[in-house]
Amino acid sequence: MKKKPIEKLEELGFRVLEQIEKKTNPFLEIPIRSFSNIIYDEKTKKLILGEKTSKRYFLNIAHAKKFMQTLIIASKCKELLEENIHTSLRDMFYAVKRTLPNSNENTFDDQHKESDPIIEDLEVMLDVLREELHLNADIRGRVVGNVTIEDSGDIIHWDKLGSGGWAIPSNVEDIKFKRVEADFCLVVEKNAAWERLNEDKFWKKHNCILIGAQGQAARGIRRLIKRLNTEFNLPVYVFSDCDAYGWYIYSVIKAGSMNLAHTSEKLATPDAKFIGLTMSDITTYDLKKYTIKATQQDIKRATELLNYKWFQHPLWQRELKLMISKGYKAELEALTSKGFRFVSENYLPEKISKKDFLP
Amino acid sequence: MKKKPIEKLEELGFRVLEQIEKKTNPFLEIPIRSFSNIIYDEKTKKLILGEKTSKRYFLNIAHAKKFMQTLIIASKCKELLEENIHTSLRDMFYAVKRTLPNSNENTFDDQHKESDPIIEDLEVMLDVLREELHLNADIRGRVVGNVTIEDSGDIIHWDKLGSGGWAIPSNVEDIKFKRVEADFCLVVEKNAAWERLNEDKFWKKHNCILIGAQGQAARGIRRLIKRLNTEFNLPVYVFSDCDAYGWYIYSVIKAGSMNLAHTSEKLATPDAKFIGLTMSDITTYDLKKYTIKATQQDIKRATELLNYKWFQHPLWQRELKLMISKGYKAELEALTSKGFRFVSENYLPEKISKKDFLP
Secondary structure, three states: OOOOHHHHHHHHHHHHHHHHHOOOOOEEEEEOOOHHHEEEEOOOOEEEEOOOEEEEEOOOOOOHHHHHHHHHHHHHHHHHHHHOOOEEHHHHHHHHOOEOOOOOOEOOOOHHHHHHHHHHHHHHHHOOOHHHHOEEOOOOOEEEOOEEEEEOOEEEEOOOOOOOOEEOOOOOOOOEEEEEOOOEEEEEOOHHHHHHHHHOOHHHHOOEEEEEOOOOOOHHHHHHHHHHHHHHOOOEEEEOOEOHHHHHHHHHHHHOOHHHHHHHHHHOOOOOEEEEOOHHHHHHOOOHHHOEEOOHHHHHHHHHHHHOHHHOOHHHHHHHHHHHHHOEEEOHHHHHHHOOOHHHHHHHHHHHHOOOOEO | OOOOHHHHHHHHHHHHHHHHHOOOOOEEEEEOOOHHHEEEEOOOOEEEEOOOEEEEEOOOOOOHHHHHHHHHHHHHHHHHHHHOOOEEHHHHHHHHOOEOOOOOOEOOOOHHHHHHHHHHHHHHHHOOOHHHHOEEOOOOOEEEOOEEEEEOOEEEEOOOOOOOOEEOOOOOOOOEEEEEOOOEEEEEOOHHHHHHHHHOOHHHHOOEEEEEOOOOOOHHHHHHHHHHHHHHOOOEEEEOOEOHHHHHHHHHHHHOOHHHHHHHHHHOOOOOEEEEOOHHHHHHOOOHHHOEEOOHHHHHHHHHHHHOHHHOOHHHHHHHHHHHHHOEEEOHHHHHHHOOOHHHHHHHHHHHHOOOOEO
């Protein structure tokens, strides 16, 4: 039986209490999240945390404040769970910021340097997603497809949402899938391309779930993709720009991200495949005239990707080297030079039928 | 009888044809969109364009390329309307970019410098929104409330969408409102605050339409607000951060924006009121400890607002001067220091019942 997040929080409190009663110096043991402990796991194809941990002591002048902050946040999370309230990282910062009595010392002075990292500490210590502690991340994304879900008591048909689609919430943990009749899941980096595909009813014609990510996929989107992939065995195809940033967006969906390596187990979808845009597409579809000169920054980023362990597949090495040697990139909209419906009627169907994906 | 956008495009073409047949130098007459022709209309409380126009001639070496570009885009828009396709500004750029036969001259080389401005020229020349030419703007925003709409053949109940809400499309021109039972419309700058309010079912308890803007309201959101306000007489309240940027977001919803003054007629909602956060709130709700030091940039922006004609109301002058003299600002999340449900259970209901709004 898997422990509930609230039980994990209570255990954390009891452990500290026990240490105090035993008159030992209370401490928390926290897996290290820095670069030195981030590993690309070749077996699962995910970025994960290694085994290194650090101890945070109460009776240590360098640790005491962080120790206090950790317990304050843990206690506030327990309150969120008990009252069944979800909130944001920013709200949490304001909820825990106060001046300690008879002092000029604040519990917290900065969200990004203090409360956010403590929340990530709790995630790794307790092996939970912050969403399970009712702390919502950024909200973005929209979805349509042959799916019916239940959420907060409402039955929502993703195939009856007109031109807008369902706005993906930051937290998809409690969504119940009542009917999933799609054959695959197509994730589109750009919302404008998503709208074009939705207008052409691409998801109906090709029986897929169409997700618009609006750039880097927010955690809610990544968790939704992961759930559709693991719970319903749906293949996942990602469609982004042909540049180092678009390709990295894909890799975050697939393998996880470096600064959130501890969440990969729940957010990464190693099954995901890349449908385009590729450097090879530029030749195949005669798009040279619609490419953009790569900036120094683009080349630098592509060179970094070239060295990442999760970009070592020969096909990706080839793409990255092509980009660096040719010195250009392309946006997915370049395909519109062939016609407004080219993406939905030619490019994507051809790629899918030929299984022309990058790993 | 109002002319349809496609008829306006055809007229434009026929006018040019006529000029050619008369062997005169073909020209287009275009209202000027630069700062010198932007007026704040005290009567309608909107930013609008003045009467100044310029002529763009075919037989003028400085105008010829732009003349050609205008006709290319106009013709492509006609194609969009005839085929009933909607697309983005970026897609339009790729659709019209090509090299002229037997030359090295491209029709377009840059979206932001060339095709986008031509599209704005067409908007003012034809008195249409780009959305009416089927060119979609940025997509953002989500909505819930006691409303049922029809969109693309689907019946969508905004009160049955769980934690996510309806994703607002870029184009809300063709949405049919089947049932609007709300008493007012609350626009929230930040999506995280929107999620919190949605979780508390604020819209159900206070019978309102709850719109999350995710920063500066996209055109689709502004048009939706405008339609709800004018077609259903719904009051509109805007809730943003207490800083010059949050207040400007409000003013764009209310009066329009300077770079899109020609769209104010269709996008601005002069009826809108500002519900918070204000500098006075910081005192009323004892939030001083949760303020943030204003940066030089913040003060500079507030000083600019102080001089804008649409911020001349004494109450706004007072707020702006307070911000500049005190040298701090606050985020709407500061209210969370009073409790996670303080905004939905205290702050907003109090403000609404006391009609404590800024104009």
